Amino acid sequence: MNSSVFFDISAGAYIAAMITYVIYLVIRNGTVGLVASGITIFGFVSQTAALIIRWINSYDFWMSSHPMSGFMEALLRGAPLRNLYESLIFFVWSIILGHILIEFKYKNRSLGAFVTPIAAMALLFIDISGTSKEIQPLIPALQSNWLLFHVLLSFLGYAAFGVSFGAAAAYLIMVTESKKEIPYIIGSVITGIFIVVLVGMGIDFLSLSAAERAQLIQSHFLRASLRSASGGVAAVSWVVSIAFIFVVWQFGLGLKKVLGGLNLTHTMLDEIEYKSIAVGFPLFTIGGLIMGAIWANSAWGKYWTWDPKETWSLITWFVYALYLHARFVGGWRGKRVAILALIGFVAVIFTYLGVNLVLSGLHSYGSG
Amino acid sequence: MENKEKKDIFESIWHFLASVQLAIIVLITLAISSIIGTFVEQKAEPAQNIALLAKFFGDSAAPSVYNVFAKLGFMDMYGSWWFTTFLVIFSINLIVCSIDRFPKTWRFIKTPQKPMSGSAIKSLPIKKELTFKAGINTIKDEFMNSLKASKYHVSEATEENSVRLYTQKGKYARLAVYVVHLSIILIFIGAIIGIRFGFKGYLNLPEGSTSNVLYESQTKSIPLGFYVKCNWYDTQYYEGGDMPKEFQSELVIIEDGKEVLKKVIEVNDPLTYKGITFFQSNYGMMPNAVGQFVLDITPAGRQEKRIWLRFGETFEIPGTGIKGRIHDFSPALTRDRNTGRLITYSDNMVNPAVAIEFMPPDGNNYVGWILKRYPETGIIPGGHSVKFVDYWGVEYTGLQVSKDPGVWLIYLASILMGISLYICFFISSKKIWVDISGDKKTVSVVVGGTTNRSRLNFEREIDQILAHASHAIEGRSNK
Ligand code: HEM
Numbered sequence: 001m002n003s004s005v006f007f008d009i010s011a012g013a014y015i016a017a018m019i020t021y022v023i024y025l026v027i028r029n030g031t032v033g034l035v036a037s038g039i040t041i042f043g044f045v046s047q048t049a050a051l052i053i054r055w056i057n058s059y060d061f062w063m064s065s066h067p068m069s070g071f072m073e074a075l076l077r078g079a080p081l082r083n084l085y086e087s088l089i090f091f092v093w094s095i096i097l098g099h100i101l102i103e104f105k106y107k108n109r110s111l112g113a114f115v116t117p118i119a120a121m122a123l124l125f126i127d128i129s130g131t132s133k134e135i136q137p138l139i140p141a142l143q144s145n146w147l148l149f150h151v152l153l154s155f156l157g158y159a160a161f162g163v164s165f166g167a168a169a170a171y172l173i174m175v176t177e178s179k180k181e182i183p184y185i186i187g188s189v190i191t192g193i194f195i196v197v198l199v200g201m202g203i204d205f206l207s208l209s210a211a212e213r214a215q216l217i218q219s220h221f222l223r224a225s226l227r228s229a230s231g232g233v234a235a236v237s238w239v240v241s242i243a244f245i246f247v248v249w250q251f252g253l254g255l256k257k258v259l260g261g262l263n264l265t266h267t268m269l270d271e272i273e274y275k276s277i278a279v280g281f282p283l284f285t286i287g288g289l290i291m292g293a294i295w296a297n298s299a300w301g302k303y304w305t306w307d308p309k310e311t312w313s314l315i316t317w318f319v320y321a322l323y324l325h326a327r328f329v330g331g332w333r334g335k336r337v338a339i340l341a342l343i344g345f346v347a348v349i350f351t352y353l354g355v356n357l358v359l360s361g362l363h364s365y366g367s368g
Numbered sequence: 369m370e371n372k373e374k375k376d377i378f379e380s381i382w383h384f385l386a387s388v389q390l391a392i393i394v395l396i397t398l399a400i401s402s403i404i405g406t407f408v409e410q411k412a413e414p415a416q417n418i419a420l421l422a423k424f425f426g427d428s429a430a431p432s433v434y435n436v437f438a439k440l441g442f443m444d445m446y447g448s449w450w451f452t453t454f455l456v457i458f459s460i461n462l463i464v465c466s467i468d469r470f471p472k473t474w475r476f477i478k479t480p481q482k483p484m485s486g487s488a489i490k491s492l493p494i495k496k497e498l499t500f501k502a503g504i505n506t507i508k509d510e511f512m513n514s515l516k517a518s519k520y521h522v523s524e525a526t527e528e529n530s531v532r533l534y535t536q537k538g539k540y541a542r543l544a545v546y547v548v549h550l551s552i553i554l555i556f557i558g559a560i561i562g563i564r565f566g567f568k569g570y571l572n573l574p575e576g577s578t579s580n581v582l583y584e585s586q587t588k589s590i591p592l593g594f595y596v597k598c599n600w601y602d603t604q605y606y607e608g609g610d611m612p613k614e615f616q617s618e619l620v621i622i623e624d625g626k627e628v629l630k631k632v633i634e635v636n637d638p639l640t641y642k643g644i645t646f647f648q649s650n651y652g653m654m655p656n657a658v659g660q661f662v663l664d665i666t667p668a669g670r671q672e673k674r675i676w677l678r679f680g681e682t683f684e685i686p687g688t689g690i691k692g693r694i695h696d697f698s699p700a701l702t703r704d705r706n707t708g709r710l711i712t713y714s715d716n717m718v719n720p721a722v723a724i725e726f727m728p729p730d731g732n733n734y735v736g737w738i739l740k741r742y743p744e745t746g747i748i749p750g751g752h753s754v755k756f757v758d759y760w761g762v763e764y765t766g767l768q769v770s771k772d773p774g775v776w777l778i779y780l781a782s783i784l785m786g787i788s789l790y791i792c793f794f795i796s797s798k799k800i801w802v803d804i805s806g807d808k809k810t811v812s813v814v815v816g817g818t819t820n821r822s823r824l825n826f827e828r829e830i831d832q833i834l835a836h837a838s839h840a841i842e843g844r845s846n847k
Contacts, residue, residue, distance in 0.1 A: 140635035
């Protein structure tokens with residue numbers, strides 16, 4: 001059986017759910033909200049099925065090349081967390097899981113409009129970045145249980161941070177009075193850049209031949225727009241991007257009315273923002289930093305080498321440590337810490353993608 | 369007078385070093401300098417970074433910008449004196465802050481909780497008031513039950529006209545954050561032990577050879593204290609391509625002339641002896657080495673036999689009269705797609721193949737290529753099989769060798785950190801006070817609490833306890 005059909009169904013469902021959630025935000029019709037949740041859960045079930053099928057397939061794949069393996073070994077080596085594609089899929093799965101849990105706990109659907117876009121963007125990224133979807137054999141360095149748990153826990157942590165990003169963005173919109181407030185400016189610019197980069201990658205994708213797409217991630221990043229060789233194209237791209245970010249800033253506050261009409265309170269958003277970090281921080285510390293170091297030590301005899309990927313994980317960790325201390329001891333509240341939550345997630349994205357795209361990290365992992 | 373001034377200075381330095389503001393500044397500084405370090409290629413050739421800088425500052429300015437950056441230590445950021453200084457400040461900050469705060473936390477934990485009057489409870493951050501028409505004792509019992517159901521151990525104090533209940537949970541969870549911070553310091557100590565008392569080096573060991581040293585650099589060797597021998601090195605590939613599946617070497621530890629340990633190491637599965645660990649790290653061919661061909665020969669329907677041969681040497685397939693001679697070798701044989709000719713496409717042993725000239729008794733000699741990765745190429749007419757096992761003695765295994773006596777401490781600290789982070793975030797320290805007072809007819813109940821964690825959750829919990837108790841009290845008074 002092939003998992004890709006189920007993946008496609010779930011991708012379609014999440015994008016449909018995103019649209020429905022936004023409609024729900026605007027017209028505030030309970031039935032629409034129910035439909036949005038229904039679509040999300042449907043997508044989640046489908047994606048879970050896809051993950052299980054993929055796992056079974058990778059198990060068979062491992063067994064066929066390592067017939068002497070035991071059941072447990074093949075099960076672990078087959079876990080669908082083996083390359084960029086699979087780890088992004090898992091990220092989407094966990095962030096949707098987090099979203100569903102929050103929806104049940106707080107009995108409030110509005111956050112969906114802020115979390116499903118992150119999932120949809122990740123899915124879109126998978127497609128436009130041209131990452132390979134094939135089940136690939138594992139090179140020796142990746143045949144490690146530490147690595148597996150490292151990836152698993154890191155991504156659960158990233159997903160929790162993603163939820164806090166959504167909550168912080170919604171929070172900022174809710175509490176901002178005027179477009180000129182610095183926290184709002186920072187928040188809207190970050191969101192604008194997010195979208196610009198994504199659209200830029202979409203243009204890369206459309207302008208490249210199929211053969212070039214395969215290596216899109218490494219060498220063609222934003223080459224068709226912002227980093228174009230033609231000065232004219234680059235200049236226009238920059239102008240358009242900056243104009244777009246301006247538009248996000250200008251009209252972002254429009255969402256405030258929408259949010260205000262819902263029974264979302266800013267204390268609730270603030271709490272979700274903090275709680276997700278409280279969940280994400282231990283996961284990321286243990287999974288991202290510690291298990292990563294243990295893996296490096298068992299593979300190369302060095303637990304820390306300051307390579308860009310490791311360093312960026314540490315930077316991410318610093319940002320969230322900063323968040324916790326600023327909030328609990330430094331007496332920072334509300335908007336200021338919400339900005340830190342946004343910056344934290346930017347660091348997460350840079351750790352996972354930026355290091356490969358921009359710094360072309362030394363890590364072999366993540367470049368597949 | 370002077371003494372007092374000294375004390376003041378000492379105190380203000382102490383407060384500065386204990387402050388979270390300092391921690392925030394240091395964290396931001398560490399984060400920003402780490403970011404710079406990921407953009408500038410670390411410990412690289414100057415030319416590389418000058419080229420990088422030229423993209424931002426132009427060709428003419430790049431060299432001088434480079435010099436400034438190099439002076440600032442950007443080219444070896446994480447080893448620079450000021451990065452180290454910030455790490456030291458960070459540690460001092462953490463230690464001083466913990467020493468500064470710990471006594472207060474400890475006192476907080478050790479001071480027994482006291483009952484509170486209704487008016488005192490009303491000044492707490494979380495408080496609720498209710499009135500009941502029921503007896504004080506009934507109300508007290510039900511609140512007791514309700515609190516017990518939520519796993520609180522309740523104490524009570526009786527005053528004139530009132531009963532006060534008080535209870536707390538999870539007070540030791542307040543220590544968790546100290547353990548988190550301690551584990552960070554332990555990790556630093558572990559890293560320092562590793563740098564001070566350990567070493568990292570490499571050793572390229574040809575198949576069949578032995579060494580009692582490792583190399584820290586081209587010129588600096590470190591004695592191992594025993595001998596290590598590489599029996600063989602081998603790369604295994606996934607079928608149908610050149611994707612490596614496993615890099616393996618068989619290592620033997622020899623001490624006092626005796627073999628004490630033998631292990632096939634792989635990536636992610638090293639060998640450790642006397643605190644020194646050998647990691648499979650790379651491999652390669654030795655230039656100009658002459659090796660031996662290892663063949664497994666199986667005459668049709670008979671027993672397999674292993675033979676070792678040099679270039680040009682002949683062998684016989686037992687009982688058949690067929691002779692063979694090593695004719696040619698290729699480390700990576702393939703068929704050229706365009707010309708159809710056999711070619712060698714790599715200097716590494718990616719697809720090793722041996723050409724053997726077979727000389728049957730009838731004199732019809734022929735040459736056949738036998739590929740190591742495809743044993744079926746070794747079946748020759750008559751159903752005999754010649755398996756190419758290895759061209760031994762021409763490869764070396766590249767070992768990363770390290771001794772790190774600090775690693776156990778780092779692992780221990782990591783476990784501590786994991787557990788204490790969990791406690792810190794998910795186990796809250798909570799106190800609840802209840803004051804039940806009034807005359808026979810109406811009794812007013814004041815409930816309040818404090819927590820070091822999520823207020824919303826705690827409020828919800830208190831609401832539940834209240835609802836539970838009120839429900840039970842009403843149930844009893846209706847009877
Ligand atoms: C990156 C390193 C650090 C990590 C991972 C870390 C971790 C933590 C965590 C998880 C908490 C609990 C936060 C909460 O209540 O939600 C905390 C609290 C705290 N941290 Fe840190 N910390 C770090 C560095 C520091 C430094 C350098 C200082 C020095 C002043 C510091 C001082 C404190 C204080 C005073 C508290 C509050 C303790 C309390 O609640 O009584 N931390 N830290």
